[in-house]
Amino acid sequence: MDQAFWIATLGAAVRSGTPLVYAALGGLVGERAGVLNLGLEGVMLVGAVSGFLAVQATQSLGAAVATALLAGAALGVLLATLVVSLRVNQVVAGLALALFGTGLSAHLGKASIGQPAAVEFGVAPVPVLSDIPVLGQTFFAHNLLVYLTYLLIPVAWWVLYKTRLGLHLRATGEAPAAADAMGVNVVGLRFGATVVGSMLAAMGGACLSLALSPTWIENMTAGRGWIALALIVFSSWNPVRVVAGAYLFGGVDALGLRLQASGVTQVPSFFLSMLPYLFTAGVLVVMAPRRWEGAPEALGKPYRREQR
Amino acid sequence: MTSWPFRLEPRSAPAPASLRLLATAGAIVVALGLGGLFFAASGHDPVRLYMLMARGAFGDAYGVSEVFVKAIPLALAGLGVAVAFRAGLWNIGAEGQIYFGAIGATAVVLVLPHLPTPLMLPLMVMAGALTGGLWALLVAIPRVYRNVSEIITSLMFNYVAILFSDYLIYGPWKDPKAFGFPLTPLFPKAAQLPSYFGTRVHFGLVMALVAAALLHLLLRRTPWGFELRVLGDSTGAARYLGLNIGRHILLAMFLSGALAGLAGMTEVSGILHRLQRDISPGYGYAAIIVAWLGRLSPWGVLVTALLLGALFVGGYSLQAAGLAASSVFMLQGGMLFAVLVAEVLLEYRVVRRAGRA
Numbered sequence: 319m320d321q322a323f324w325i326a327t328l329g330a331a332v333r334s335g336t337p338l339v340y341a342a343l344g345g346l347v348g349e350r351a352g353v354l355n356l357g358l359e360g361v362m363l364v365g366a367v368s369g370f371l372a373v374q375a376t377q378s379l380g381a382a383v384a385t386a387l388l389a390g391a392a393l394g395v396l397l398a399t400l401v402v403s404l405r406v407n408q409v410v411a412g413l414a415l416a417l418f419g420t421g422l423s424a425h426l427g428k429a430s431i432g433q434p435a436a437v438e439f440g441v442a443p444v445p446v447l448s449d450i451p452v453l454g455q456t457f458f459a460h461n462l463l464v465y466l467t468y469l470l471i472p473v474a475w476w477v478l479y480k481t482r483l484g485l486h487l488r489a490t491g492e493a494p495a496a497a498d499a500m501g502v503n504v505v506g507l508r509f510g511a512t513v514v515g516s517m518l519a520a521m522g523g524a525c526l527s528l529a530l531s532p533t534w535i536e537n538m539t540a541g542r543g544w545i546a547l548a549l550i551v552f553s554s555w556n557p558v559r560v561v562a563g564a565y566l567f568g569g570v571d572a573l574g575l576r577l578q579a580s581g582v583t584q585v586p587s588f589f590l591s592m593l594p595y596l597f598t599a600g601v602l603v604v605m606a607p608r609r610w611e612g613a614p615e616a617l618g619k620p621y622r623r624e625q626r
Numbered sequence: 627m628t629s630w631p632f633r634l635e636p637r638s639a640p641a642p643a644s645l646r647l648l649a650t651a652g653a654i655v656v657a658l659g660l661g662g663l664f665f666a667a668s669g670h671d672p673v674r675l676y677m678l679m680a681r682g683a684f685g686d687a688y689g690v691s692e693v694f695v696k697a698i699p700l701a702l703a704g705l706g707v708a709v710a711f712r713a714g715l716w717n718i719g720a721e722g723q724i725y726f727g728a729i730g731a732t733a734v735v736l737v738l739p740h741l742p743t744p745l746m747l748p749l750m751v752m753a754g755a756l757t758g759g760l761w762a763l764l765v766a767i768p769r770v771y772r773n774v775s776e777i778i779t780s781l782m783f784n785y786v787a788i789l790f791s792d793y794l795i796y797g798p799w800k801d802p803k804a805f806g807f808p809l810t811p812l813f814p815k816a817a818q819l820p821s822y823f824g825t826r827v828h829f830g831l832v833m834a835l836v837a838a839a840l841l842h843l844l845l846r847r848t849p850w851g852f853e854l855r856v857l858g859d860s861t862g863a864a865r866y867l868g869l870n871i872g873r874h875i876l877l878a879m880f881l882s883g884a885l886a887g888l889a890g891m892t893e894v895s896g897i898l899h900r901l902q903r904d905i906s907p908g909y910g911y912a913a914i915i916v917a918w919l920g921r922l923s924p925w926g927v928l929v930t931a932l933l934l935g936a937l938f939v940g941g942y943s944l945q946a947a948g949l950a951a952s953s954v955f956m957l958q959g960g961m962l963f964a965v966l967v968a969e970v971l972l973e974y975r976v977v978r979r980a981g982r983a
Contacts, residue, residue, distance in 0.1 A: 356777065360959075396963070406966040409716055409777070413914055414966065418959025424952035426668065536952065541785050548778045588793035595782040599768075602779060606772040 323580070327572050328456040332464060334530060335561075335568025337362070337522040337539075339467045341546035342553070342560045343474055344390075344518030349550060350478065351511035352491035352616040353401060356412025358519045359543025360419020361393050365520025366527035367423040370435060370534045377436050382528055383521070390520025393419065394513035402508045405620035420537065427534045438532035439463050461529045463521075467561070474557040487511060491614035494621040504621050519543065541595060548598045552605045554612030570597045634974040641972040649972050650919065653964035654933070660964075661957045670949070678947055679940030689939060691825035695897065697928075697935035698827075699724065699889035699909045701834040704916030704927040705841055706758075706885030712845065712922050713878035714858040719765055719780030720886040721910025722787030723758040727887025728894045729791055730757025732810055732901040735817045736799060743816040750817060750895055751833075751888065758887015759880040761787065766879035770872040776879070784910065795901055810901040819896035830892030834931075837885060838924040845924070854878055886910060907938065908955065915958050919965055934958065 341358050348355045355361070369386035373379060393415065400411045439461035448458040457468075478484040489497035490507045498504045522542070527534055545567060553559035574590040641649075662672030683689050703720045710717035730753040734746070741749065765783060768774035792808070801811040821828040845851035857864040857874050864871055893905050912934050919933070920926030941954035 400963065400966060404967060404970045406970060410918055410962065411966055413718065414959045414962035416959075417911060417915070417955045418963065421950075421952050421955030421957070421959060422664070424950035425664070425956055428948075428950040428953075536950065541782070544778055544781045548782075551775070551778070586793055586797060588789045588796070592786050592789045595785040599779045599782045599786075602774050603768045603772055606768070606774045 325452055325455050327576055330572035331565050331569030333460055334571045335564040336464045336467055337525040337542055338546050338564035338567055339561055340522030340525055341519045341543055342549040342564055343557055344515040345546055346550050348512045348515035349617055350491045350614055351487050351508045352614055353508050353512045354408045354618045357415025358546050359539055360416040361390055361516050361519040362523035362539045362543045363423035364389050364419045365523030367427040367534055369524030370527040374436050379437055386520045386524035387517045390517040391513050394516025398509040398512035402505055408618045424536050430534055435532035439529035463525045463529050471557055471561050491616055494616050545598050548602055552601055570594050631979055632976050633979055635977050637973055637975050649968040650965055653968040654961050657960040657964040661960050678943040682943030683936040683939040691827050692939045693935045695826045696938045697931040698830040698834050699893055700912055700916050700934050701928055701931035702889035703886040703909050703913035704931050705837055706882040707913045707917035708922045708927050709878055710882035711917055712858045713854045716777045717780050717882050719783050720913045722784035723761050723883040723886035724890035724906050724910050725787040725791045726761040727754035727758035727890030728901055728905055730754045731891035731894055735813050746816045750891055754887045754891025755884035759884035762879045762883020766876050770875050808903055813899045818899050828896030830896045838928050842924040915962050
């Protein structure tokens with residue numbers, strides 16, 4: 319395992335962490351407004367399959383991304399109608415969405431399992447920047463969807479912490495009654511945040527089927543939606559820390575795959591495949607107690623205005 | 627503006643049980659109807675598909691017997707999920723607990739292959755319950771001592787459990803005579819649950835009925851069951867009552883995992899007669915729906931386990947018609963959505979307007 323191996327692994331960490339960045343950011347936007355989306359895994363799968371089917375039909379990556387976003391929005395509207403408008407239990411509705419999305423994606427993608435994507439987001443190194451030693455190969459020798467997150471994260475941070483909209487969104491997640499009294503449209507913001515978050519999660523799925531492994535395989539997210547939910551928790555609901563966590567997970571994932579490929583056979587491959595899941599559970603346990611501080615106060619609680 | 631002659635009014639008292647039952651049934655019909663629209667939108671004839679499913683599940687004696695075969699693990703795992711949900715614990719790790727129950731039961735057979743039936747089967751039952759329960763405790767312990775939400779950890783452990791089971795059957799437990807297939811050797815007769823009527827319906831059915839009855843007594847007739855329900859309704863109230871919340875959580879999760887573990891045990895001992903890949907087509911996830919549709923009541927779980935069992939058996943007919951086997955998850959998720967909406971509607975009642983508003 320020489321230097322080239324580690325540099326390649328760093329690059330792979332960023333690449334395979336990117337779907338997690340999208341999904342975790344999506345979940346975070348909803349949770350900041352007080353809505354827990356346990357269905358991220360299902361939304362990612364539907365995003366992956368719809369993006370893939372669109373690219374097969376149109377040969378256009380733009381149309382593929384648009385389709386995935388649209389599918390994510392549709393699922394977001396479904397979830398928001400249930401948990402924001404009808405105020406049903408968020409945990410159960412989220413689980414239903416996870417199952418529904420898993421089944422729907424399997425149904426839609428049945429005929430095209432394993433086909434290579436007609437077009438994919440290929441590697442497009444950024445001129446000059448990709449020549450920087452180590453950093454260049456780690457951050458600037460990827461596909462467009464990776465670069466998009468470099469824009470998305472600062473924007474998300476700026477909106478959340480520096481704009482009126484972000485303040486209202488966070489207030490909605492912390493103290494909806496107070497926000498409502500201030501004149502903030504609590505229901506509207508929660509609904510919108512759920513839909514936007516779901517679109518981002520679908521984008522994370524499309525990132526898998528259009529860039530990371532450009533094909534469709536049933537359940538190809540392999541738990542990334544759930545890992546994204548864990549990422550939100552131990553990033554203390556902070557979009558910048560989400561990225562660091564996502565790359566760490568991408569790294570664990572990539573390292574496991576690379577060790578398997580490089581023929582390290584002392585550890586059976588099954589145990590290497592367990593790494594991302596054990597790592598997620600392990601980090602949650604280790605980081606637990608002091609981390610809960612960041613949790614939005616009203617997360618998971620339906621908001622009902624007092625009867626007048 | 628004309629106004630409707632009826633209006634919705636919030637109920638002051640909970641809806642009567644008969645209406646709740648009707649609403650659940652109605653929700654399931656609505657979910658199947660919406661599922662049909664999805665099938666139609668993707669170019670399939672929904673009427674033909676549902677006919678195929680119905681014929682697969684109820685068309686002949688074999689189909690009906692298979693509904694019971696699928697209902698056994700669904701009922702056991704569903705009871706497990708119901709216990710946890712009752713205590714306010716979101717255990718979504720039933721799938722992994724099923725695998726660990728199967729692993730525990732298989733370990734007994736592989737370590738002590740020559741035990742006679744009267745020793746072998748009880749030992750397998752105990753081992754299955756124990757390993758399933760211990761696997762669930764791995765989630766409960768961080769929940770109690772470090773306040774780690776059980777939702778994500780229990781789900782993560784599903785993947786770990788399935789990979790561990792794969793490791794065993796590809797590695798140390800592989801039958802050397804199986805031509806390289808990832809299977810353990812076939813269990814001896816003494817390790818196979820008896821089956822009846824010339825079908826695959828096995829003794830696990832009795833186990834599920836007994837488990838439901840015991841759980842009903844536990845929840846309704848013992849102080850522990852009462853305390854568990856208090857904990858589920860409100861942690862604050864449980865604390866005021868001076869309950870040892872940590873111990874209740876540990877016990878409830880162990881019981882939940884043990885029941886799911888029994889589902890795994892009955893699958894390997896009653897149906898497959900060996901440990902192999904994919905022993906569960908998602909029973910652990912369907913168990914969440916079984917529990918919620920059954921309103922977390924042991925008797926309700928038995929009924930909804932049959933319903934979801936029929937959906938699984940019907941799902942095999944979908945597969946024969948060229949659809950993905952996991953399409954049934956779409957219908958299952960849809961049912962859960964519809965039932966959630968029905969529960970909201972039940973909070974209101976329709977009243978005739980007295981006059982023009």
